[in-house]
């Protein structure tokens with residue numbers, strides 16, 4: 001595979017054979033961070049050919065009430081689950097719209113954060129099919145850890161992550177190579193879960209680890225104790241927040257731009273002062289970010305605190321917001337903050353919009369008030385739609401269609417997730433590696449995932 005880099009073609013992966021599946025066509029809809037799709041219907045040309053018949057039926061339903069949608073879903077899913085028996089496990093992430101979360105649960109599925117989801121195949125060896133309604137890197141992580149007899153499916157392969165899209169393997173590799181050439185074994189890479197298996201493999205190659213937002217500080221503390229230069233990919237905010245939490249001062253951190261800008265930057269472009277900072281840095285932050293979590297500002301935090309709300313935020317938010325909040329932590333931390341709140345308490349939560357909506361419904365029944373941190377009823381604050389638009393692409397027709405086809409042995413190959421698969425979230429095109437390269441990615445990424453599991457479980461004891 002060759003890529004255009006600084007005007008010259010560089011062979012980045014000699015010997016690797018890649019097959020590209022272009023059966024999905026782009027609708028041309030531009031994805032912007034924070035786009036409020038929020039579980040609304042997708043245009044028909046956003047569905048794979050195999051799923052269009054289901055989407056057409058769904059779009060023809062009179063409305064989106066449970067009375068209209070559930071009988072239609074039951075008609076396909078109940079017989080499909082009967083055919084599949086105990087072999088299948090349905091999974092979804094907390095950030096899915098309440099509707100899908102509730103639907104997946106209705107059909108016996110399981111909802112959690114990315115750490116817990118990643119472990120499901122390995123912890124359930126008697127299950128053979130895992131059907132995931134969440135983003136692609138989450139499904140791929142299950143595939144990296146699964147047993148050989150198991151298969152992993154994603155309901156919509158176009159369900160990508162904007163943070164991951166700014167840290168594709170071909171963007172990170174040239175930088176990783178330069179850093180590795182300069183710092184050798186002194187370089188240790190931590191890769192946040194929100195990256196492809198190909199990027200997670202960089203962590204395995206340098207004796208590093210994967211992390212999630214729930215264990216980032218555990219992994220960062222372990223890395224810092226080794227006195228190495230830490231390369232943190234892809235989220236610069238989680239990297240900075242975790243680094244500061246374990247005692248790395250800001251002046252010992254350097255940010256490398258994310259995306260193609262970062263890929264094109266070379267050490268030879270750095271000034272003497274920049275190179276000196278890089279040499280002295282304890283932490284190098286790859287400059288990607290989540291458009292959903294970086295909309296929050298300290299003014300939002302102050303607004304709700306002044307009105308008696310406790311503010312809790314996700315650490316993909318900026319350091320300033322995290323520092324101003326009353327608490328911060330992973331998706332599970334935020335969920336537990338709601339579960340443990342006392343009746344009469346008021347919480348403002350800074351994270352993904354669907355999650356907050358789900359939390360608000362849960363809290364209301366318990367006499368707890370939950371608001372979205374950026375949802376401020378004051379014209380001085382512009383209204384912000386901030387659900388994870390890419391994750392929301394897993395709508396009811398995707399779940400219905402995939403389960404029906406899977407149960408009849410006709411699941412589209414595009415929905416199968418293997419180690420090293422890379423999907424373009426705009427076009428839906430998927431690059432699949434040859435079996436030898438898949439195995440290499442699996443070996444290295446697994447090493448980093450297993451290191452994360454070892455450190456996380458040890459920290460719990």
Ligand code: SF4
Pocket residue numbers: 095135160161162163164194290291292293352388389390391
């Ligand atoms: S919320 Fe942000 S980081 Fe999480 S999956 Fe969506 S785009 Fe990616």
